[in-house]
Amino acid sequence: MLKRSVLGNGLILALFALITAGTLAVTQIVTREPIERAIRQAAAKALLEIIPLERHSNDLLLDTYPIPKRYWEMLDLPNGGDINLAREDDGSIFAVIIPTVAPDGYSGPIRLLVGVNRDGTVAGVRVTSHSETPGLGDKVDLKKSDWILSFNDKSLQDPPRDQWKVQKDGGAFDQFTGATITPRAVVTQVRTVLDFVAEHREEIFNVPPSGRAVEVEPQAAKPEPESE
Secondary structure (H helix, E strand, C coil), X not given: CHHHHHHHHHHHHHHHHHHHHHHHHHHHHHHHHHHHHHHHHHHHHHHHHHCCHHHCCCCCCCCEEECCHHHCCCCCCCCCCEEEEEECCCCCEEEXXXXXXXXXXXXXXXXXXXXXXXXXXXXXXXXXXXXXXXXXXXXXXXXXXXXXXXXXXXXXXXXXXXXXXXXXXXXXXXXXXXXXXXHHHHHHHHHHHXXXXXXXXXXXXXXXXXCCCCCCCCCCCCCCCCCC
């Protein structure tokens, strides 16, 4: 009798575990597409915030080329991505928008879009996805504060490249009260994108409408993250 009871309980537990695993799997499948769609919609909105419709003559959302796989690690893009091209009436590219991820945010990766003008200045930066602490690190989101606008018109010359740090590290960019890791991660990654563009400006800004790969060299390792 005892043996049958133990066996019965074991079967019940196994069945419960199977049902739970199945439920989690179905939930993941069902929610994955809406989450991915929400991220794409946020990215599309951010593109047009960085370079408004009136500034470009092409379809910014469709005029893209894929980032070659060998550069995914440099931009911290585990699944790759596309660079959006903004063109003048004559077809010349005057700005690009490059996806990237700051991997060392306080609460996890921070997805960014960084717009760079042909002259090397920042056209704009937007955060499209993050998990930073409400009231602290989430100030990288334009809905929470205008801190992200501090990158507008900046370049590797203004401020100098060695000043692309938060003030706590001796740099030119403000950090948040009570939170340094999040802005530090974003500043570092925006600088990485500017380096990417500066090293290969001619290739990037002469991509024909059909698109082609960008030839770049790997970037130096980032500093180790610290506690918030």
